[in-house]
Amino acid sequence: MMDHNHVNCETLLGSLSEYIDGELSPELCREIEKHLAGCDNCRVVLNTTRRTIDLVQSPAEAVPVPDEVRERLFKRLNLDDYLKPKSQ
Amino acid sequence: MINPTPQELSLEKLRAGDRAEMARMVDVFSAPVYRLGLRMLGSPQDAEDVLQNTFMNALTHLSEFEGRSSIATWLYRIAANEALMLIRRRKPEVNIEDLQADDPDAGLMPTQFVDWSGLPENELLSEEGKKALDAAIQTLPENLRMVFVMRDVEGLSIKETADALGLTGTNVKTRLLRARLHLRERLSAYYAERSQHLIREDKNDGS
Ligand SMILES: [Zn+2]
Numbered sequence: 001m002m003d004h005n006h007v008n009c010e011t012l013l014g015s016l017s018e019y020i021d022g023e024l025s026p027e028l029c030r031e032i033e034k035h036l037a038g039c040d041n042c043r044v045v046l047n048t049t050r051r052t053i054d055l056v057q058s059p060a061e062a063v064p065v066p067d068e069v070r071e072r073l074f075k076r077l078n079l080d081d082y083l084k085p086k087s088q
Numbered sequence: 089m090i091n092p093t094p095q096e097l098s099l100e101k102l103r104a105g106d107r108a109e110m111a112r113m114v115d116v117f118s119a120p121v122y123r124l125g126l127r128m129l130g131s132p133q134d135a136e137d138v139l140q141n142t143f144m145n146a147l148t149h150l151s152e153f154e155g156r157s158s159i160a161t162w163l164y165r166i167a168a169n170e171a172l173m174l175i176r177r178r179k180p181e182v183n184i185e186d187l188q189a190d191d192p193d194a195g196l197m198p199t200q201f202v203d204w205s206g207l208p209e210n211e212l213l214s215e216e217g218k219k220a221l222d223a224a225i226q227t228l229p230e231n232l233r234m235v236f237v238m239r240d241v242e243g244l245s246i247k248e249t250a251d252a253l254g255l256t257g258t259n260v261k262t263r264l265l266r267a268r269l270h271l272r273e274r275l276s277a278y279y280a281e282r283s284q285h286l287i288r289e290d291k292n293d294g295s
Contacts, residue, residue: 013196017265045198047205049272055221056241060213065122069136076140077147082111
């Protein structure tokens with residue numbers, strides 16, 4: 001095994017985002033997974049970081065624009081003649 | 089990736105001042121702009137200001153938009169500027185943490201190792217859980233929060249986020265990692281404390 005490929009807690013942390021986003025090479029992923037298999041703390045950090053991202057992306061967090069807000073926006077933009085047909 | 093619109097907006101029509109096309113652009117992009125305002129400022133009133141100012145600004149400057157980036161990236165850029173201007177007006181003091189945003193080694197080390205990732209969805213996305221999540225997002229320094237909102241809430245790519253904010257891809261990645269770890273840390277502290285409460289309640293029930 002090449003020495004510079006060796007993954008410890010610190011290097012794993014530095015690559016965590018890219019690992020989660022699937023942007024790392026297969027070799028580096030394998031090294032990371034090897035470290036994860038033997039390190040409880042890094043596994044917890046990975047799991048909870050993934051979960052954090054899932055939560056903000058969940059549909060329950062998607063706020064629609066309230067109707068009155070949309071109405072005031074169109075008026076401010078002098079586009080209120082186009083206000084009616086949206087969802088219909 | 090920015091979702092493709094059901095029917096491509098016509099830049100030509102927009103630049104020619106076609107009001108129907110403008111209205112369509114507003115409807116396509118008002119939800120993401122409003123959400124960005126809400127996440128960055130934390131209040132519906134401020135989010136509405138960001139929304140109105142963004143589109144006022146966009147419609148005024150449509151004729152100057154050259155189409156080198158997508159309409160979406162251009163609008164995100166305007167929205168980000170409007171949001172940051174409003175934040176500056178709300179709290180003019182400089183945030184020390186912001187200055188370290190691009191230091192790759194600053195403040196990364198996790199200290200919370202409670203694994204709450206297996207908690208059920210109805211617990212994590214309960215009213216209380218959502219409030220904790222929103223509050224945690226508000227504790228992010230604004231330049232980390234902006235990157236996080238664009239990339240993880242709105243789903244822009246690293247490149248789109250970099251284009252919208254005038255940053256390099258490396259800057260975006262560094263900020264994103266710091267934002268994610270900061271949020272994770274906050275939520276972990278919250279769920280660690282919460283599970284202590286639950287255990288205590290269980291014990292009290294049993295006695
Ligand atoms: Zn480790």
